[in-house]
Amino acid sequence: MMIAEVSEKLDISQDTLRYYERIGLLPRVNRNQSGIRDYSEEDCRWIEFIKCMRSAGLPIDVLIEYVRLFQQGDETMEARKEILIEQRKQLLKRMEDMQETLERLEYKIASYEEKVVKAEQTLKKPEEV
Template sequence: MTIAEVSEKFGISQDTLRYYERIGLIPRVNRNKSGIRDYTEEDCKWVEFIICMRNAGLPIEVLIEYVELFQQGDATIEARKELLIEQRKLLIARMEDMQKTLERLNYKIAVYEQVVVEKEKELKRSEN
């Protein structure tokens, strides 16, 4: 796949794909005879993985470390697993914080909805 096709498939810019490759967030993409990036299914799996992890809030530095460990081979499996476990713990904590925020927003919205209902009742009473 060309960079344009990958960009369209995943909804990210070509510049972002180039940046991800340049900083080591995704492994180097092979190029065809003309020097144009030629993304394989494996490359696309990396792009999808990185997008998923970034959308969840994982830091670029952690993901670069993960890719570097992956490229070192099976000797780093335990280190990769530990890195992912730590990120999972942090993600769970963020999700708990977000849940608390959501509950607070729901409460505030309910309060405002009740105020609106009361105001409408008052208005109807004053019209009669």
């Protein structure tokens, strides 16, 4: 699959795909006889994994380390698992923080809505009440 197809299919820019490959985040993509990148299904699964992990907030350097370990083979499974466990812990903390922020926002919105209702009632003419 050519880079344009992958870009469209996975909703990721071609520049980002090239960047990920250049920094070692995406394992080296095979090229056809003309030197054009030819993405396999395996490459697409890696891209989906990277997108998922990035959207969860994993830093690029952590993902690069994960890919490097993966490329070293099965003897690095425990190290890869530890990376994912640590990142899960950090994600859960961010989710807790976001939940607290959401609750605070909900409280403030409700407070403003209550004040708006009171202000509208105060502004009504006596014959309207």
